[in-house]
Amino acid sequence: MGHAGDMNLRLLAVAAATSLALAACSSSSDPAEKPAPGASKGTAKPLVEVSPLTGKAMKKGRPDNPVFVVKIENTDGGAPQYGLDHADMVIEELVEGGLTRLAAFYYSSLPSKVGHVRSLRTSDIGIAGPVGGQIVASGGASGAYRKVEKAGIRVFSEDGGAPGFSSDPLKVRPYNRLIDLKTVNRKAKRTRIPGPYLPWAPASGAKAAAPKAGAATTPAPKKATAATVRFSDFTTTSWALKGGKWVRTNGHAEAGKDFKADTMIVLSCRVGDAGYTDPAGNPVPETVFEGRGEARVFHGDEVTSVTWVKSGLKKGLRFETADGKPYRINPGHVFLELVPKDGGGVTLG
Structure with a gap:
């Protein structure tokens, strides 16, 4: 594939009698999974890469495009x-x-x-960095652009003449900008993906390595079918478990076409000052998406308390249980809530 780091995304598909085994290396602190017992040179099938964003096998091979990270309005003004x-x-x-x-x-x-x-926003460095994501945005403060580009992250901005932007005739600026990612991709180059965004569990259908009930230092998972995630006095995101998926109940998506999460993760993050204000004079916050903090993992009706660890802005996430053991995430679609450590939180329902 041209880059040694891309080997982090591969898995080995073994014979039909043997389940898929991950060979996705993330970092020195998250070693690769070993091939399933019984795999041999004579029984191995061709290598199939794992999606860095879902942990699932990419049976048709790697897409001929980079990871695009699109910044999307999340208020009534930008709905749907x-x-x-x-x-x-x-x-x-x-x-x-x-x-x-x-x-x-x-x-x-x-x-x-x-x-x-x-x-x-400058927060997007830590968000897009782990998978070499290329950001698609309609604009941004000049200082934020400089920091993002200095971090080595490519930006496709309407202000910078990027292709693929159009106007929604039913909306007004700045809430009317649409993007055609197929058009953007004609100007993009597929870039190196350092590794998986999350520490994926084996794709054999087994559950993630949740802590055992009754363990002396690790609390058992709690039960929940609803949750309220608080970002500020003005913004909360409400969630409900429906049909085995976690879905927003107060989201702004087009009817019937919201993101359905197999796993929803709430991470408590430190928030600093980005160093500039918006046109209305409001200080712009910067979520510090590195270090470590508390997290809650919602999968099915179970909620597990763990610690998230991210050793650098461009590093992937990993998780630890209270007794220091690695915790892995089930392959699938994941929604991450980066809530402020001070003033944010989550309530189970």
């Missing part, structure tokens, strides 16, 4: 949100005024209509 049902992963982040914005990741599918597209 288009294209979320085609995203591989979604992250909600804090912006100025106590509001939030979405960063939707597209790799396996490139929709011709995504939006409504808004501006980037």
Whole structure:
């Protein structure tokens, strides 16, 4: 594939009698899974790569495009949100005024209509960096652009003349910008993906390595079928478990086409000052998406408390249980909520 780091995304498909075994290396702190017992040179099938964003095998091979990270408005003004049902992963982040914005990741599918597209933030370095994501935004402060580009992240911005932008005739600026990712991809180059975004569990259908009930230092998972994620006094995101998927109940997506999460993860993050204000004079926050903090993993009706660890802005996430053991995420579509450590939180229902 041309880059040694891309080997981090591969898995070995063994004979039909043997389940798929991951060979996806992430970092020195998250070693590769060993091939399943019984795999041999005579029984192995061709290598199949694993999606860095879902942990699932890419049976048709790697897409001929980079990972695009589209910044999407997340208020009534930008409703409806288009294209979320085609995203591989979604992250909600804090912006100025106590509001939030979405960063939707597209790799396996490139929709011709995504939006409504808004501006980037310096927080996006830590969000897009782990998979070499290329950011699609309608604009942004000059200082934010410089920091993002200095970090080595490519930006396709309408302000910078990027192709594929159009106007929604039913909306007004700045809430009317749409993007055709197929058009953007004609100007993009497939880039190196350092490794998986999350530490994926084996794709054999087994559950993630949840802590055992009754363990002395690790609490058992709690039960929940609803949750309220609080970002500020002005913004909360409500969730419900429906048909085995976690879905937003107060989201702004096009009817019937919201992102459906196999796993929803709430991460408590430190929030700093980006160093500039928006046109209304509001200080712009910067989510520090590195270090470590508390996290809750929602999968099915179980909620597991773990610690998230991210050793650098461009590093992938890993998780630890209370007794220091690795915790892996079931392959599938994941929604990450980056809530402020101070002032944010989650309530189970």
